[in-house]
Amino acid sequence: MAYDGVETPHGKVDRMLGGAATYIGLAASCFTSVKIVAVVGDDFANEDVALLTAKGIDLEGLERVRGKTFFWAGKYSADMNDRETLRTDLNVFADFQPKLPAAYRTAPYLLLGNIQPALQRDVRAQMQSVRLAGGDTMNYWIRDYRAELVETLRDWDFLLINDSEARMLSGEYNLRRAAARILKMGPRTLVVKRGEYGAILFADGSHFMAPGYLLEDVFDPTGAGDSFAGGFIGYLAERGVKPGGAIDLQEWRRAVIYGSVMGSFCCEQFGVDRFRTLTREEVEKRYREFKACTDF
Amino acid sequence: MAYDGVETPHGKVDRMLGGAATYIGLAASCFTSVKIVAVVGDDFANEDVALLTAKGIDLEGLERVRGKTFFWAGKYSADMNDRETLRTDLNVFADFQPKLPAAYRTAPYLLLGNIQPALQRDVRAQMQSVRLAGGDTMNYWIRDYRAELVETLRDWDFLLINDSEARMLSGEYNLRRAAARILKMGPRTLVVKRGEYGAILFADGSHFMAPGYLLEDVFDPTGAGDSFAGGFIGYLAERGVKPGGAIDLQEWRRAVIYGSVMGSFCCEQFGVDRFRTLTREEVEKRYREFKACTDF
Numbered sequence: 228m229a230y231d232g233v234e235t236p237h238g239k240v241d242r243m244l245g246g247a248a249t250y251i252g253l254a255a256s257c258f259t260s261v262k263i264v265a266v267v268g269d270d271f272a273n274e275d276v277a278l279l280t281a282k283g284i285d286l287e288g289l290e291r292v293r294g295k296t297f298f299w300a301g302k303y304s305a306d307m308n309d310r311e312t313l314r315t316d317l318n319v320f321a322d323f324q325p326k327l328p329a330a331y332r333t334a335p336y337l338l339l340g341n342i343q344p345a346l347q348r349d350v351r352a353q354m355q356s357v358r359l360a361g362g363d364t365m366n367y368w369i370r371d372y373r374a375e376l377v378e379t380l381r382d383w384d385f386l387l388i389n390d391s392e393a394r395m396l397s398g399e400y401n402l403r404r405a406a407a408r409i410l411k412m413g414p415r416t417l418v419v420k421r422g423e424y425g426a427i428l429f430a431d432g433s434h435f436m437a438p439g440y441l442l443e444d445v446f447d448p449t450g451a452g453d454s455f456a457g458g459f460i461g462y463l464a465e466r467g468v469k470p471g472g473a474i475d476l477q478e479w480r481r482a483v484i485y486g487s488v489m490g491s492f493c494c495e496q497f498g499v500d501r502f503r504t505l506t507r508e509e510v511e512k513r514y515r516e517f518k519a520c521t522d523f
Numbered sequence: 524m525a526y527d528g529v530e531t532p533h534g535k536v537d538r539m540l541g542g543a544a545t546y547i548g549l550a551a552s553c554f555t556s557v558k559i560v561a562v563v564g565d566d567f568a569n570e571d572v573a574l575l576t577a578k579g580i581d582l583e584g585l586e587r588v589r590g591k592t593f594f595w596a597g598k599y600s601a602d603m604n605d606r607e608t609l610r611t612d613l614n615v616f617a618d619f620q621p622k623l624p625a626a627y628r629t630a631p632y633l634l635l636g637n638i639q640p641a642l643q644r645d646v647r648a649q650m651q652s653v654r655l656a657g658g659d660t661m662n663y664w665i666r667d668y669r670a671e672l673v674e675t676l677r678d679w680d681f682l683l684i685n686d687s688e689a690r691m692l693s694g695e696y697n698l699r700r701a702a703a704r705i706l707k708m709g710p711r712t713l714v715v716k717r718g719e720y721g722a723i724l725f726a727d728g729s730h731f732m733a734p735g736y737l738l739e740d741v742f743d744p745t746g747a748g749d750s751f752a753g754g755f756i757g758y759l760a761e762r763g764v765k766p767g768g769a770i771d772l773q774e775w776r777r778a779v780i781y782g783s784v785m786g787s788f789c790c791e792q793f794g795v796d797r798f799r800t801l802t803r804e805e806v807e808k809r810y811r812e813f814k815a816c817t818d819f
Contacts, residue, residue, distance in 0.1 A: 306696055400602055403739045424720040427737065436816050438732035441723070443699045480819035520732050521817055523776035 228265040228289070231498065232300030232314070235307060237446045243498040244275045246297065247340035247363070250450035253502040254457025254489040255338070256282040257510055259464040262331050264288035264350065268296040268319045278503065287328045294319040307445055308422065327353045336464040338456060341365050344372055344379040351382055359463060359470050361385030361414060363456055369395045381413040384470040387456050389420045402427065406434070415470060418459065418483060420452055428483045435480045438521060440491035440513065447497045451490040454502075458482075458489030488513045524561040524585070527794065528596030528610070531603060533742045539794040540571045542593065543636035543659070546746035549798040550753025550785040551634070552578040553806055555760040558627050560584035560646065564592040564615045574799065583624045590615040603741055604718065623649045632760040634752060637661050640668055640675040647678055655759060655766050657681030657710060659752055665691045677709040680766040683752050685716045698723065702730070711766060714755065714779060716748055724779045731776045734817060736787035736809065743793045747786040750798075754778075754785030784809045 231245030248265040255261045262285040269291065279286060297320040300313040325346055332354055339347040339362030351360055361383045368376050369392060376396075380386060386409065390402060396412075397405035402419060406429040409417050416430040425439040462485040468478050488510055495501045527541030544561040551557045558581040565587065575582060593616040596609040621642055628650055635643040635658025647656055657679045664672050665688060672692075676682060682705065686698060692708075693701035698715060702725040705713050712726040721735040758781040764774050784806055791797045 401739060401741075403737050421720070424717070425734070434737060434816055435819065436734035436737070437819075438721070438734060441699050441730060441732070443697060445697075477819060484819055518819075520730055521819075523731065523733075523773060523780055523814075523817075 228263075228267050228271070229297040229299055229320075230270075231449060232298070233447055233449050233497065234302040235445075235447050235497075236303070236305055237444075238497065240497050242298075244272075244278070245299065245450060245498060247450075247453045247456075249279070249499060250453035250493065251338055251340060251457040251460070252279065252284050253282060253499055254454040254493070255461030255464070256284055257458070257489070257505065257507055258461030258485070259336075261285065261461075262288060262328075262334060264290075264325045264327060264331065266290045266292060266319050266323045268292065268294045271296050278499070282502075285330075288326070288331055290323075290326065292319045292322075296320075301449070303448065307448055310448075325350050332356075335359070336460055338362055338460040339383075340453070340456075341368075344368050344376040348375075348379040348382070351379070359384050359460075359468065361387065361416070361460075363387050363452070364392065364396075366392055366395055377412060383414045385416040385418065386414040387418045387420065387452075387459065389422070389452065393417075393419045403434070416479060418486070420455060422448075422451075426455070426483055426487060428479055430476060430479060433476070435476070435483060437480075437483045437487050438517070440487060440517065441520075442491060442494055445494045448494050449498060451493045454493035455486035455490035457486075459486035461485070461489075484514060484517050485510070487517065524559075524563050524567070525593040525595055525616075526566075527745060528594070529743055529745050529793065530598040531741075531743050531793075532599070532601055533740075534793065536793050538594075540568075540574070541595065541746060541794060543749045543752075545575070545795060546749035546789065547634055547636060547753040547756070548575065548580050549578060549795055550750040550789070551757030551760070552580055552753075553785070553801065553803055554754070554757030554781070555632075557581065557757075558584055558624075558630060560621045560623060560627065562586045562588060562615050562619045564588065564590045567592050574795070578798075581626075584622070584627055586619075586622065588615045588618075592616075597745070599744065603744055606744075621646050628652075631655070632756055634658055634756040635679075636749070636752075637664075640664050640672040644671075644675040644678070647675075655680050655756075655764065657683065657712070657756075659683050659748070660688065660692075662688055662691055673708060679710045681712040681714065682710040683714045683716065683748075683755065685718070685748065689713075689715045699730070712775060714782070716751060718744075718747075722751070722779055722783060724775055726772060726775060729772070731772070731779060733776075733779045733783050734813070736783060736813065737816075738787060738790055741790045744790050745794060747789045750789035751782035751786035753782075755782035757781070757785075780810060780813050781806070783813065 229246030295318040298316040301310045303310045335358040337360040341363045393405045397408040399405040419427045423439045425437045428435040462482045525542035591614040594612040597606045599606045631654040633656040637659045689701045693704040695701040715723045719735045721733045724731040758778040
């Protein structure tokens with residue numbers, strides 16, 4: 228969990244609630260009950276705690292320590308396809324060791340946000356009865372912590388990464404070949420996110436292509452990938468999807484669409500603002516729009 | 524019609540058959556009977572004429588003049604998303620004035636390849652009973668011949684352009700807004716091509732998103748956009764689609780998918796080579812693959 232400073236062509240916010248756990252949790256809370264494990268500093272605002280608890284998110288695993296919350300600041304390019312990091316202050320996040328409350332250890336679904344692979348593995352190991360586990364990673368871990376990451380991925384049911392990360396992890400430029408290599412590393416299901424161009428699900432020898440939602444205004448893309456992940460795992464949890472035996476591919480495909488739906492809503496306002504008012508009816512309406520604009 | 528010299532990471536061909544009319548004609552000939560209007564020089568090879576006639580393409584409108592055929596040479600980047608033009612010799616194309624044989628003037632479907640807008644308008648004007656007319660253009664005409672192009676577009680039923688051209692033509696970065704502006708310029712239907720990411724059809728207040736086919740090997744992307752156009756118009760012609768009254772949106776959507784199918788085949792071998800052996804059964808099989816990989 229973090230505070231972000233963000234500048235886009237639509238405006239500038241010096242400090243607002245952010246962080247992967249925040250976006251994932253808010254998006255997933257539209258579908259299922261959510262428990263967050265994260266760390267914040269003593270500057271973490273009560274109103275931000277209130278937003279999360281109002282969405283039914285369990286914060287027993289939210290550790291508060293002396294110091295400042297992780298801070299990131301960035302500026303987006305005019306077309307918002309690139310961003311420049313202006314500042315990264317790890318603050319209390321630097322010494323984070325995720326500790327799961329006892330009540331969390333029997334949760335059936337686990338989404339591991341982007342963090343050091345050894346810590347992801349440690350959390351995974353604390354949840355021996357998990358039904359479905361997977362997560363995200365990024366270029367930094369792929370490049371500098373490869374062995375640790377490969378070891379971690381072995382125990383995941385699914386991996387969500389963007390296209391450039393899939394290329395880096397596999398050493399293959401072509402996404403079909405890249406996916407084939409990654410699926411040999413452990414995860415049975417791979418979702419390759421392509422930003423505004425949608426996402427591709429690879430599983431069981433086939434693939435599914437989801438388009439990106441065509442927004443009329445992208446205010447702030449921050450958190451869209453994490454919101455995708457939240458919608459994805461949230462839907463799978465709501466449906467009780469299991470990894471063993473024959474994969475119900477249609478459910479996984481729908482999970483990718485719900486991920487895209489949540490990612491698209493995220494971009495409509497700054498930071499997490501869209502999630503403050505978002506209703507399940509709006510989510511279902513957009514899901515139907517995805518149906519309508521892909522049918523032939 | 525042209526000769527091309529192409530270098531991709533998969534190889535190099537110094538001189539091979541190319542040109543918009545060639546790719547459009549070959550792709551469309553999978554669906555319907557095709558008549559080509561174009562110009563070539565006295566260096567145009569008999570074997571290239573033979574390939575086109577073997578596909579049932581009518582070459583009465585193929586003008587042969589003294590001099591050399593248009594020549595283009597280019598080199599693709601390692602990821603094949605960019606290309607550098609190494610050489611453009613207009614040759615006999617410089618003085619091209621398209622003249623339609625009498626037998627062409629009553630053809631019901633017209634696809635205008637990328638050429639000076641005034642010439643496109645002149646061809647359109649020669650076909651007073653056409654059922655459906657549209658075409659392609661490019662950045663050069665948008666930038667330097669805007670007034671002429673806008674005048675030309677007024678009489679088109681559809682326009683096919685890529686995303687950067689749609690942005691340039693409309694002055695809007697966002698594709699939804701760009702499409703809304705372009706649809707006010709005349710064409711009732713707009714197809715925005717996005718290269719490997721597929722295409723979007725805008726018509727009658729809604730849009731349809733077609734994914735790009737996920738090829739395992741892209742050998743040579745030259746001609747993919749023109750092959751898309753050929754598949755698109757070929758399918759519409761085969762189905763007898765008309766522009767007046769209520770648009771049969773599902774047919775237009777399927778035309779976009781057939782366009783994508785033909786564009787994907789084009790990339791599988793150098794130049795037009797894939798079209799030498801391509802069968803309608805292979806086309807239908809790939810169409811079904813599009814269905815399968817987008818269904819949810």
